[in-house]
Amino acid sequence: MHKLFVNALERLRESQFDHLLRLTIAMLFFACPVFGQFDYKNQAHSPSPNSASIAKLGSTDVNLYTGVPAIVSELHSLAGRNYAIPINLFYNASGIKVQDVASNVGLGWSISTNCIVTRVVNGLPDEDPAAGYFGSDMGEKITGVLTAAEMEAISNNEKDSEPDVFYFNLNGETGKFVFDKNKNPLVLGNAGVRILNSPFKKELQVDGWIIMNASGTKFYLGSSSATIESTSSTSYFQDASKTITYDSTWYLEKIETPNNVETINFTYTSGDPISVTHYSKKMKMRNKIVNTFRREVKILWFIKIQSAGSSPTEISIVDQEFWDSNIVQTVASPKYLTAITTSDQSAYFFYKPISRPDLTNGKVMDKIEIKDYTSQLMKTFRFHMSDKIATETDPSETTASQDKHRLMLDGVDLETVAGNTKQLFRYKYNSTPLPQRNSSKTDAWGYYNNNQYGYFPDETVVDEAKSMSVDKMIAGILEEIVFASGGYKRFAYECNSYYDDYTGAPTPGGGIRVKRILEVPGLGAPKQSTYTYWPGERLRANPVYQTMIDHRQSMVSYKFGAIIPQGTAGQAIPSIPLPPHSLQNRSVGPIGTPLVPSMPYGGMVNSVAQALGNIISDLQPMTLTRYSPFVINSSTPYNNLSDSEGAYVGYGTVAVENSEGKAVYTFTDMEQFPDVSNQIRVNASFQPTAVLYSDITPFSPFTSYAAARGRVKSINYYDSSNQLVKTVNNNYTFSDITKSVPGLRCALGIVSIDGYYAYDKYYNLGRYDHISFSLLSQETTETTHTRASGTNTRVEKKSISDYYPTYPFLLANQSMENSDGSVMSTQYKYVGNKDQVSYQHQSETDAAEQLHTDGRYTVLLEQTAKRDNVAINTQKTGYKKWQVNNKTLTLPEFTYQGNGSTSKIVGQNFGYDESGNLLQTSKNNGVKTTVKWGNNQLYPTLEAVNASASEIYEEDFENALGTLGEAESGEKFHAGAYAVNFTLPNSRKYKITYWYRQDNKWLFSGNIPYTGATTLNQGDAIDNVLISPVDAVCSKKSYHPSYGLTFSASGNAVNYFTYDDLFRLRLVKDKHKDIIKQYVYNDVSTYAGEVFFNQKHVQEFRKSECTNPNYVGLVGTYTVPAGRYHSYISQEDADAKAQAEANAKGQRYVDLVGECGPHAPLITSTSEGSTYYSIAKSFDDNKRILCNIKAVCRDVDGNLYDHFFSVQFEHYETEKSGYLNLDDTSVEELYVISTTVN
Incomplete structure (x- = not known):
């Protein structure tokens, strides 16, 4: 059995025979009940492949703590009105596991536009009306009283005692949440996200999800079957199966930005059913142990049998059975994103017309088209895929065709409207082929290791069979990205390492980390970064492959239990409180092989000892036949090996080194923020009998503080000479841990010895909590180190941050303490704490209240800068509820500035349009500036200083009235004469300017007085007509729907902008259309080649x-x-x-x-052709002392060289010194640098 999870008794072995005997007795008497029902029936059910890849998005960020690099391929940012949708590809570089299934963009890849809420079902769906966590009363009961029948139902997965975990990706905002017993959601770790409506509680009386972030943006998901995936999950057991069907994924339908100024719509198509099998095998067996005792037998404290004259123990495997314990998940109607539409641009997603070979009926991404708001095609991203087939299969196993294939993303091309194609990205992977998905050749964490021992290796080779293979674990992983410029980025990986409690040494395992990243640009210098990790922490959990079940002729395992006093009888589950808010001095659950405690006589153990004593106390030769408990071996671990953030191993210290120097990081880790394990045993009378370790059934999750780990504690920066140049130290504090949702696992064991001991039931209970908290940066100290002429100088700055308790994501105050003792600080006040802000107008107070009602907590209302706690500058914004046609928009009206005691208005806004665009404003000089908007109200086309909107007439013909063609600016103009009918609003003097086309050239009219209606008939076309007061200053801009800014005019400064077919700025021209600036891009795609x-x-x-x-x-x-x-x-x-x-x-x-030396004066004397140097070194009387002398010698030619001497000094009564005799007459002078006594 595996040393990591079987039994600490293995350490006691003295010989193979003694080990087997001890193990047999230990299994009979000390062990803990086994819970076969729970182990392979109460399973987590994950979402579909596309959804599952999104659930990993949180682990693809740069993370030195886990050694996983961020690998992102940026395609396009889909522009909306003050909002954007990034279209990016993310690669999860934590490694490819053998059972991984590709998303529709390739193995290991996910696409950022797959915005969803998805969940992992723990046990049964929470909403199940008969047995669900909040669908029934089970969520209430697990914190109160459970009957024996309910506990058995939990262990058999007939009742749900654990909340499902929901994950979300909302345009890059990721996180997770759970529901409590009353259907109230609890967001874990992302306090800025609020769930306004769920499909379970329907708080707003609508279907689906409505989720709002801290800025007030709302996300709507899964309101109908068109945007919901339903999954049927079938679990297979030894002689039965069970299917549950539930809604697993809800897709994003629309995004509404604050004030509803932008609505972004997502549409989907449905596909044919897809199925994925998660493979696992089980083997049930037991040992038959026969031993003949010829001499003395003793029953000792540990019930150890000593037998001087016994025959060899005969052990054989009996009653062996095998079966598949797979989980098959089928999505009846998978969803595929087809379009995203904003006010500015739209993206359309197309899929290849063939079925995926690796996922029957699955769709493969073919291309993404980007169009502007006029529906004109801007660009196309073409995906290149390939199919990798497993070359190594197990002929003894039946493997479905799709499980032999792997969908790989080979590259992405950019196709322009001009018909050009650019190879945007090319991807290269490790060439080691992966085996079929149901392969047994995996390590403990699911990575390929090519072991040859099958699904159930013998106990003597389990370590080898389940260990990581350095060469095989990186099979199929991304190793290189080649860019359009010909440059590339290359990744090298290595095994994680962790501290093994069993061996007391660092051990490879727990997945993959990045070792080196090489970046070679098409132009410019390459850069190589090397990552060095100090030994990792302990594993989150040791893999457990074996459990036991009750058996009439043996007592099941009672190991891993620290005996506790008998509790009071009753049916209430013993209380397992949350850990204290301060993590100091709290009890933690160690992860590792625990020691087996001593067992007192009494109770069950004493009864069993007496029974055996009665059998063999006659001291006559006898044959003892016993059976070990039935054990069930699993080909995959029973327990979850990662923490709640998906990490297997974390590193407290990591160094990143490149040619400029290195940075050494330390992180918060398991030592500082450990997880808490709470598992106990109660007997049939519900009396607590033992505290259990974490690596035994029911393998309850930890109450986890994983979200607090991996934060930077310190950074030491070193230059290329390894001199320390800067240090940064961070201290953190917890937000108040005020909310949690509990979960409970239960496993049933039956203890019996046939004919000698009655059946007895025991329950293993695991209580854990999902905790919502934030770890906040409280203090940062930055120290700069400089060195000049051998002198080190330190300059230190310290910043302290405070947060609002109600909204811990909002910074309340930040102060900076300088090395001279002065303190600069800034105080912030937001909508979240609006009551702390005073206003001059009631309308401002009402608007702040409206912002709060709308959930826009992060809007900054006021900030005050202070020096030594004395206010020196205050800035404040007063909002107003603007009524624009049928819409109410809450937007800024006044801007204030002051010195802390007094303030004045320094800016005022006078109006907005329906899209929230500012129409008129003024600064403290009172002069008004008017802004006009065009191009679907997306861009400011005119800015007029000292003029109101009613005093401006502007027509650029970029509408239905215009004629498409070679316009002066933009895309349209007016053909023929144009009649202007602008009525002057007041007595101010006005001017008119315009452009007219004559002989195929656009000419400027100049400033012409305007007194009333007129017809512009110069040339054969007119463009950019503008009427304004003569003392107004106007600036004009034109835009192309796809390219952006094409024309800018302000006074005499006139510029034209042209772009290439990749939408990159190419030329800037002046008013005469002469080129004044040109941009040249490196479009050579030649591979940069190897770099040394x-x-x-x-x-x-x-x-x-x-x-x-x-x-x-x-x-x-x-x-x-x-x-x-x-x-x-x-x-x-x-x-x-x-x-x-x-x-x-x-x-x-x-x-x-x-430096210069020596540190002592030179003493010289010469005698008889030799040179003697007196070495001033005192020593005790009557001793000889051997000295090592470091010196600098100067030869007769004046050259200096270092030399080391080893000299034995005799004792001289008077001088108390020694002499160094140099026969080398070439030494002209000698400078003693140091002497060291040996």
Whole structure:
């Protein structure tokens, strides 16, 4: 059995025979009940492949704590009105597991536009009316009283005692939540997200989800069957199966931004049913143990049998059975995104017309088309896919065709409207092929390891069979991205390592981490970053492959239990409180192999001992036949090996090094924020009898603080010479942990010894809590280190942050303490704490209340800058509820500025349109500025200073009235004469300007006085007509629906902008349309080739000048770090560049920072051709002392060189000194640097 999860008794073995005997007795008497019913019936049910890949989005960020790099391919940002939808591809570089299934964009990849709420069902769906967590009364009962029948129903997965976990991805905002017993959602860790409506409680009397973020943006999901995926999940057991059907994924339908100024719609199509099998096998067996005892038998405290004359123990496997315990999940009508539409742009998603070979009926992404608001095609992203087939299959296993295939994303092309194609990305993967999905050749974490031991390896090779393989674990993982420029990014990986409690040493395992990232641009210098990890923490959990079931002729395992005093009888579940809010001094659950406690006589154990004593106490030779408990081995771990954030291993210290130096990070980790395990045993009378460790059934989840881990505690920055240049230290604090939702697992065991002990039932109970909290940055200290002429200088800055208790995501105050003792601080007040802001007008107070009602808590209303706690500047914004046609918009009206005691209005807004665009404003000088908007009200086309909207007439013909063609700016103009009928609103003097086309050239009219209606008939076409007061200053801009800004005019400054077919700015022209700036892009897609980096080069130089004539310059080193220079030619060429730098800069560097010596005066004397140097070194009487002397010698030619001497000094009564006799007459002078006594 596996050392990580079986039994601490294995440590006691003295011989194979003794081990087997001890193990047999231990299994009979000390072990804990086994819970077969729970182990393979109460399972988590995950969502569909597309949904599951999105659930991993949270783990694809840059994360040095877990060693997982962020790999993102950015395609397009779909523009809306003050809102954007990124269309990006994310790659999960935590490794490809053998049973992973690709999303519709390829194995390991997900697309950011797959915006959903999805869930993992724990046990039964929460909403199940008969047995669900909140659909019935089970959520209430697990915190109160449970009957024996209910506990057995929980262990058999007939009652639901655990909340499902819901995950969301809402345009990049990710997180998770659970529901309590009353259907109230609890968001975990993302306090800024509120669930206004769920399909279960329907708080707003509508179907589906309505979720709002802290800025007031609302997301609507799954209001009908067109945007809901329903999953049927069938679990297979030894002689039965069970199917549950539930809504698993709800897709995003629309986004509404604050004030409803933008609505973004998502549409989907439904596909044919898809099914995925999650493979697992079970084997049930037991051992028959036969032993003949010829001599003395004793029953001891541990019930250990000592037998000096016994025959060899005969052990054989009997009653062996095998079966598939798979889970098959079928999505009846999977959803595929077809379009996203904003006010500005739209994206259309197309799928290949063939079925996926790796997922029958599944769709494969073919292309994404981007169009502007006029429905004109802007660009197309084309996806290139390939099918990888497993070359290694198990002939003894029946493998479905789809499980032999892997869908791989090979690249993405960008196709322009001009018909050009650019290879935007090309992806290269590790060439080791993955086996079929039902392969047994996996390690404990599901990665490929090519072990040859099958699904159920013998106990003697379990460690080897389930260990990670450095070469195989990276099978199929992304290793290189080639960019359009020909540059590339390359990734190298290695095994994670963790601290093994069993061996007391770092051990490889727990997945994959990044080792090195090489970035080679098409132009410019390449960059290589190397990652070094200090030994990782303990595993989140040790894999458990074996459980036991009750058996009439044996007692089931009683291990892993620390005996506790008998409790009071009753049916209430023993209270397991939440850990204290302060994580200091709290009880934690260790993860590792626990020690087996001593067992007192009494109760069940004493009865069993007496029974055996009665059988064999006659001391006569006898044969004892016993059976071990039935055990059920699983080909996959019974327990979850990751923490609640999906990590197997975390690192407290990580170094990132490149050619410029290195940064050493430390993180909050398991030592600081451990998880808490709460598992106990109660007997049939509901009396607590033992506290259980975490790696035993029912394998309850931990009360987890994983979200608090991986935060940066400190960063030490070093330059390329390894000199410390900057340190950053962070301290954190918890927000109040005020809300939690409990879960309970239960497992039933039956204990019996046939004929000697009655049946007895025991229950293992695991209580855990989902906790909502935030870990907030409280204090940051930044220290800058400088070194000059051998002197180190430190400059320290400290910032302290405070937060609002009700809204811990809102920063209340931030102060900065400088090295001179002065303190600068800024205080922030938001809509979330609106009552702390005072206003001059009731309309402002009403508007702040409306913002709060709308959930826009993060809107900043006021901020005050202070010096030494004295206010020096205050800025405040007063909002107003504007009535625009049939819409009410809550937008800014006044801007205030003051010194803390007094304030004044420095700006005022006078109006907005229905889209929330500002129409008129003024600064503190009172002059009004009017803004006009065009291009579907998306862009400001005119800005007029010292003019109101009624005093401006502007027509650019970019509407239905215009004629499409070569306009002066924009896309349209007016053909022929144009009649202007603008009535002057007042007595101010006005002017008119316009452009007219003559002889195929656009000419400017100049400023013409305007007194009334007129007809513009110069040339054959008119464009950009503008009437304004003569003393107004107007600025004009034109836009192309696809490219953006094409024309800008302000006074005499006139510019035209042209773009290439990739929407990149190409030319800037002046008013004469002469080119004044040109942009050239590197579109050469030639592969950059292999790059070589220099090795670390260290070269010695001697400081050349010392101000003290009795001192000499010492040798110093100049270091060129590895990776500073590169070459596309050879390694030697790169090393030569490093050598050249050392030659050029080394002497100057050592002269600047080097030191002079010696630290004692030179003493010389000569006698008979030898040179004697007196070494002033005291020592005790009557002793010989051996000294090591470091010295600098100068030869007769004046050259300096270092030399080391080892000299034995005799005792001299008077001088108390020794002499160094140098027969080498070439030594002209000797400078003693140091002496060390051996």
